[in-house]
Amino acid sequence: MLTLNHFLVLGAVLFCIGLYGAIVKRNAIAVLMGIEIMLNAVNITLVGFSLFNTAKPYSTYLTGQIFAIFIITVAAAEAAVALAMVISIYRKRSTVDVTDFDMMKW
């Protein structure tokens, strides 16, 4: 039987994998992929909460799913912007290694 905990555990595991990828990867593209995974982990959690909501009838309580759709939209936009930036930086510095991206320090 599928319970809410399955969703939550899957979300948490995916989130941690994504976070790990975002923190340790040196390739900018890989970092972006990590971030996408984290966003999708959150989506799974939201959909899970929406599905197992018992306080109100299912048909009238779609907030979690609509939220997930919004996040997918925003994530697409974010991915487009982030990739454009990565390409731009690559053209300037011939590298996509995020440890080299430290122009904004003191």
Added chain:
Amino acid sequence: MALYSYSWLILFSPLFSFVVIVFGTRMWDLLSRKSVEATATHEEKEEAEEESDIHEMKVQGPKGEDQTFLDIEDPKVPRLTPGARISAYLGIVIMALACIYSWILLLASTGVIPGFPMPAGGVPVFSYNWFTQATASYTLAFRVDNLAISMMVVVTTVSLLVQFYSQGYMERSSGYARFYAYLSLFTFSMLDITFAQNFLVIFIGWELVGLSSYLLIGFWINKRAKPDEDRLSPASASIEAFITTRIGDVGFIIGIMILFTSTGTFDFAQLATRVGTMDKALLTTAMILVFCGAIGKSAQFPLHVWLPPAMEGPTPVSALIHAATMVAAGVYMVARTFPLFAAAGPQAFEVVAWVGAFTALFAASIAMCQRDFKRVLAFSTISQLGYMFVGLGVAGSAYGPGPGMFHLFTHAFFKALLFLGAGSVLHALHHATHHEEQRMDKMGGLAAFMPITAITWLVATLSIAGFPFFAGFYSKESLIGLAFDSGHYAIWAVTLFTAGLTGFYMLRAYILAFGGKGGAWGGLWGKAELYRGEGHPHESPLTMTIPLVLLAIASVAAGYWFGIYGYLQPGASFDVGRFFADYKTWVGVVVSIAGLGVAYAIYARIEYARIHEYVESHAVLRTLHRILLNKYYMDTLYNLLIKYGVLGLSHVEQAFDMYIVDGLVNGVAQVITLFGRDLRHTETGRVQAYMIGFFGGVAVLAIVVIALVAYVK
């Protein structure tokens, strides 16, 4: 009544002329002078400006050589413009009208013009409610009564004569119109004190005379100091005068505040009735504090130091302000608050009398050795003001302010005469030697050149020395006798001795300037050969000698107003018969004549250079002379006191501000800077480092929340 109630015209007329001169005729004067200047070529103009900055000019000396000297004359104003002349005429005409009106008031209130008796308590002439707060009202109220009229007559008369005289004396000086504006402002301020009905008004007038005195002492603003003659620059002298009197004013204002908080009124008449319920010790303290204001303004010991340097102002100013009127304001103020002093403990009057007696002796002894012509007169003024305070202090309620005011009245005339005569001498020497000369060792035998000045000066000398039948004789001897009669034997002895000193230093100054050994009248009337200076002096113009003659008449006649005691205090009277029958009068005369005689025996019978030699060769005399010449080193003492006391304290305060206050503020800033300098290294610019921080923080918070939830459960 109507005659008295219109006397606000006297009060405000000098203010009117001040305003008209400052905004009208002086502007005209300045504008017309500019058009004269514009005709000069550019280079010449620049040169003239440079000169006026330092006020140094080169002129051909009498023998054709170039002489460089500091001058008080303005090279740019060879002739007076119509604007300047009209300023003077306006001031003089208005002052003449005020003077006539005040003499009419005097004659009416004494009963010479019948039908205008002065009501008891005076006549209010002008009143304006400044503001009211709670129950206390602050009113600018003016009132005329007998005391005010007697002072008003002095102020307007001397002011008129001085303004008339200044036409000659200030003829070549820059800022002629400005001078008349300041004189008018001063007269207004002085009349404000005279008409004051409450402490508020008298204090405003008090500060206004301080201001006009400051402006007039520093009138020749570009003149430099003369250290070899121990003379300050007018600018520093004016600041010294202003600040020293301000020290006394601190006491004055505290005294007024004590009286106001205790009784709730400033008004003299109301105060006189209400102080009866006041604590006696507090009232005495308040009155002594009020007297501190008089000490400052009337240059009494220990605040006398400002008056001698104040002689750097133009001589007519010295005559008007620093001899006849403003310095007498302190005396007038004590006379005005006489009922309050009488209601206080006897210590109040004791302080007044003793400060006066000590100052009289102190200043007279200094005057004996001064070489500067005007400085002798300055110390003589201090000494005579001391006499007036003795007169007020020992009179008691039986005599009232009469004796002190009588001496003020006579002194105003003969001291104004002495100063104007001195001005006439300085004016003549200035024209003869082409530089400013005030040292008496450069004078001598001047009677041959300027007989009118000499004879009027001799009259004033005899009057101030108390020679029989001159004005000073009546006012001073009666005052000294009164000290004895009231039981102040020590004060009597001091003032009597001072009378001898007065005779000595005045005749000494007269002979050093006008006479000398070998002159006519046994040395009293000099010859031309006795003149020790350069050039050839001449008698001053009529504008200057006419006031001298008029004042000489007043210097004799003023003493015959015996009614002044009863005029100022109903019931009191000056008993002429008893005065002449009293042996003490004649003791005083003998002492004064002894002083005159010693001065005559020394200075008219021995050459000046030999006296000097003799004093220098005698150890004791030399030391004494040096101490007196240096004014008991009071100035030096004050300089040291300020240098080490006041400035030392300021250094301590500065150090406190620099190290403690600034240190606190800068220290906090420094600590924060240090923190910031090290903490900024955490800002690496790498997104992943921030991410670790962010998610690490969230993780820590999550653990905390879980722990808390578990613990609370």
